[in-house]
Amino acid sequence: MTKALTLWRDARLATMDGAAAWGWIERGAMLVRGDTLQWVGDEADLPAALATEKAHEAVHEHSLGGALVTPGLIDCHTHLVYGGHRAGEFEQRLEGASYDQIARAGGGIRSTVAATRAADEDTLFALARPRALALRAEGVTTVEIKSGYGLDADTEARCLRVARRLGRELPIGVRCTSLAAHALPPEFSGQPDAYLDAACAWLPRLHAEGLVDAVDAFCDEIAFTPAQTRRMFDAARALGLPVKLHAEQLTNQHGAALAAGYGALSCDHLEHLDDEGIRAMAASGTVAVLLPGAYYFLRETKLPPVAALRAAGVPIAIASDHNPGSSPGLSLLLMLNMACTLFRLTPEEALRGVTVHAARALGLAATHGRLAAGCRADFAVHDVDHPRELAYWFGRNPCRRVVLGGQEITP
Ligand code: DI6
Numbered sequence: 001m002t003k004a005l006t007l008w009r010d011a012r013l014a015t016m017d018g019a020a021a022w023g024w025i026e027r028g029a030m031l032v033r034g035d036t037l038q039w040v041g042d043e044a045d046l047p048a049a050l051a052t053e054k055a056h057e058a059v060h061e062h063s064l065g066g067a068l069v070t071p072g073l074i075d076c077h078t079h080l081v082y083g084g085h086r087a088g089e090f091e092q093r094l095e096g097a098s099y100d101q102i103a104r105a106g107g108g109i110r111s112t113v114a115a116t117r118a119a120d121e122d123t124l125f126a127l128a129r130p131r132a133l134a135l136r137a138e139g140v141t142t143v144e145i146k147s148g149y150g151l152d153a154d155t156e157a158r159c160l161r162v163a164r165r166l167g168r169e170l171p172i173g174v175r176c177t178s179l180a181a182h183a184l185p186p187e188f189s190g191q192p193d194a195y196l197d198a199a200c201a202w203l204p205r206l207h208a209e210g211l212v213d214a215v216d217a218f219c220d221e222i223a224f225t226p227a228q229t230r231r232m233f234d235a236a237r238a239l240g241l242p243v244k245l246h247a248e249q250l251t252n253q254h255g256a257a258l259a260a261g262y263g264a265l266s267c268d269h270l271e272h273l274d275d276e277g278i279r280a281m282a283a284s285g286t287v288a289v290l291l292p293g294a295y296y297f298l299r300e301t302k303l304p305p306v307a308a309l310r311a312a313g314v315p316i317a318i319a320s321d322h323n324p325g326s327s328p329g330l331s332l333l334l335m336l337n338m339a340c341t342l343f344r345l346t347p348e349e350a351l352r353g354v355t356v357h358a359a360r361a362l363g364l365a366a367t368h369g370r371l372a373a374g375c376r377a378d379f380a381v382h383d384v385d386h387p388r389e390l391a392y393w394f395g396r397n398p399c400r401r402v403v404l405g406g407q408e409i410t411p
């Protein structure tokens with residue numbers, strides 16, 4: 001039996017497809033069959049599209065009254081599943097301690113690891129659920145969720161299971177990334193290579209359980225060296241898994257060039273990225289994921305090289321980096337605003353950064369992040385006149401409706 005056909009009409013569409021600004025269609029319509037966009041275009045061409053669809057069945061119709069529709073937003077870098085919080089460290093930093101001083105003293109990521117290990121699956125789910133709902137309320141339909149606060153086989157698996165469960169139960173689209181190489185757990189203190197032996201050994205098991213879509217690492221002075229990062233990437237490659245990297249966030253380790261050599265989907269943060277890294281990313285088609293929330297919250301002063309990335313044609317994505325240490329924010333729209341005010345992106349670049357380019361950073365370019373035939377019917381309806389307003393307002397949520405795989409989600 002063919003699935004029912006649904007028509008969404010009288011919409012102003014920022015399709016983010018094609019080269020035209022915003023992929024704009026002033027009076028647009030979309031035909032959805034099942035969970036897939038069948039046709040997207042000008043209302044004037046709708047009769048021909050319906051004829052091609054040979055739609056003899058009744059078409060369920062929604063008129064949107066001229067409202068603005070964008071692709072469902074994609075938050076392509078989060079650490080959404082963890083126990084506890086780090087408001088105390090926030091105070092310490094305000095009193096002068098630095099992020100890496102706190103980390104070197106055994107706080108930072110390690111304190112979240114302790115809280116996460118102590119929490120069972122239901123507790124972690126109950127903590128993560130409202131975070132994911134907050135993102136979805138603004139129109140986020142796909143979220144990437146990293147592990148990396150377990151740092152042992154059981155807790156890493158538990159966190160990734162919670163991420164998968166969020167996808168099923170909310171629902172929301174979820175991509176799971178293994179970030180076992182996030183920090184050194186206390187039981188492996190001084191033995192990073194022994195820890196990586198363990199992490200590389202449990203990765204195939206997590207993958208066999210269907211818990212891993214990509215593998216990430218944190219390559220920095222306070223985390224893992226380029227040689228150690230390579231070991232994690234080789235383990236990913238052996239399983240056919242794509243890689244990503246937290247690269248050049250606090251110092252320049254030339255991690256971006258290393259990751260580009262593995263055909264990385266994305267390199268993320270990049271405040272200390274140099275020209276060689278940019279060239280390597282451009283050559284490998286790796287997306288630059290910029291994280292203005294972490295830049296802001298850590299009060300960084302070194303800006304990522306946006307103009308050089310743009311000039312080299314590296315696609316730029318924007319994400320929340322939601323995590324309890326460096327970016328405890330849960331508004332992707334606020335990140336759009338910060339990407340413009342702090343990093344000088346244009347509002348259109350910022351919206352591309354949470355749609356078409358974010359999809360690419362997750363390996364989902366063919367099916368997500370655009371309103372176009374063949375893509376998943378994930379979209380959001382916003383109460384604004386123009387898409388540039390999505391980057392302009394902050395502290396206001398103009399999202400009115402969210403459609404995920406053709407189904408309207410009730411908030
Ligand atoms: N860089 C970050 O900003 C987060 N992880 C990373 O590799 C911070 C994670 C934390 O502080 O808990």
Ligand code: FE
Pocket residue numbers: 077078079246321323
């Ligand atoms: Fe991160």
